[in-house]
Amino acid sequence: MLTKAPRFTPESVPSFSPSSIRLFPIHVHVDRNGFVYVNLDAGVVPEISWEQQYGSLDQQDVLKDSGVDWDAVEYDFTWTKEGAFNWKLMQDNYNECYHCLTAHPDVARTTALDTYYVNPAPSHNYISHFSEPKASVLESSAFDSTRFAGRSATHVFPVSHFSPNPGTGFMHMMRSIPTSPTTTRQEYDVYKLNTPNATPEAHERMTKFYRKVVDEDFALCENVQKNLNRGIFGRGPLHPFHEEGVFAFQKMLLPVLADHVQKEKLAGHEIWPARPSNQTYAENGAAGTINGENGTSSICEVLIACNGDKNKDLQW
Template sequence: MESLRKSPRTLPASWYCSSALYQLERRGVFKKAWHFLGPVTRFQKEFEKVVYEIAQVTIVVENKTAKREDGTDGIIVYAEDESTKIKSHLTPSGLLFATLSADSPSFEDYFGGLEELTNKIDFTKLPHRRSISYEGRFNWKTMIDGYQECLHCQYTHPTFSKYYPPAFYKVENHNNFSQHIADPSKQSDGLFLYFFPICTLNVYGGGMSSFRTLPSPNPGVSRMEFDYYYSGTDEEFEEYFKFVRQVAMEDFELCEKAQANLERGVYAEGVLNPVKENGVAFYQQKVRESVYRQHAEEEAEKDRGDKVAQVAEVNGTASVVVAT
């Protein structure tokens, strides 16, 4: 019983079903985060605009001069709404990140230590092969819950588990990102990264893929966006694509069923395994802290506004008395 009391608890089911809660997440989580957009090979076509919509903010990436061999020079990132100020960052290894507002911290403060890990791989070598997008009937956190643990892998992903047995699986959490290690004795075999709050990067099976779980004002709906990279032949890519898509669709079905149970009230709140579900506990705590902080800031701002209004009302009354 003592160990259960010390174990981290999950977010309440209401956090997966509340529109008002999502608006707090939008302001406190998404607008203050850095979001992974892709490696430079995603933006190789000169003057082609790649458009992203994250938490109802539209961002555009455009390669103005795709003439150099690495394709990095000339890649610009801007918000579709010219009044919205954002920031962007390109890592030395070729990964592009951006914010949704100017309220986010610096890239170095947000993702401290990330470049030491990603700089071990040259992300400019794998060409972009395909992108797909579709909606799912689940909250964005439902998908991240599944990604951040592998307890379900043996039963839900039998093909994946043949390559990466879940008995060795562990998650190492860092500053706003997590590294998933399939086998601690073979840390160079596959790179699986989660970027808080909604982005992933997975290098395995001879290729590379990433996804974003994009929230909507309807807390029970998210849009999944996938990008796939591969340097082999078309036939080899299709085999790789078939493999990784199978894993993705297995997760998709699981998330829709989990969300349905959350909305029916089947589950309210529970306890997380501090070892096997440490990745879930890590990101959920960051959501919880961000929402609480945003709510406290807005309440404090509201109190300041009320006090200013009260002072103005008192001063106005005094002026009237003096004039009389």
């Protein structure tokens, strides 16, 4: 319910009732490890439940047997980075390490890339990643075995992943936020896992490591976007092992897009699943939409239409 509306007094606006104006409810799920998932589906009941979409994501062996006390995880900081690429390019990039040998020298120096593999979840929307250290790394004074203890990563369809490193007590969570067809804001949350071998030095080392890898991935994705913009980028074959994750991501995405396009064709107008309908507004006691020929228009859209040329110079 609205708590404050300056100058909307009973004397100046007798018909105004703060109790009828409230935020729209959203669907939230907290998994067994404490990760919070938000579903902006405007329906009273989400079209797809968390269980239908993710199944046993939170019960992967690498999470249950990682030695992490998920109740003791501490948020550290967030950094963001603006990228000149479509959000799907970063998902393709993340879901394979085929490029790591040439694009990420630090990863290639420490990780056994020949045995790096992914495991797409059958019938659910996540992809598990697994890696192990090179034998030479374990013998090196620069790194120790704890760096890779319980290390894993999970792509959470469509735009996220998280990578816990229990051996060093470091975890980061990535989100790709589309800002236009050719730009994306990347958000990275960093956490402290407080595992037995975690040290401030190890956490700082891993933070520096991941920042460098992120910068390298940005360069790759932005160059791919440049090729797409020029219309010279062609589709090539995917390696059945080293790019299995890319194929799995695209296999998740394409049916969703095709289904949405088909629904819009049948409806004859754009469909925005997170936009509350008239019924949703009515159920929440708020008057905020107006029925138009092609569905629902927002108050802003209606006001602009009513004012005609008065707002022609507005920049949206």
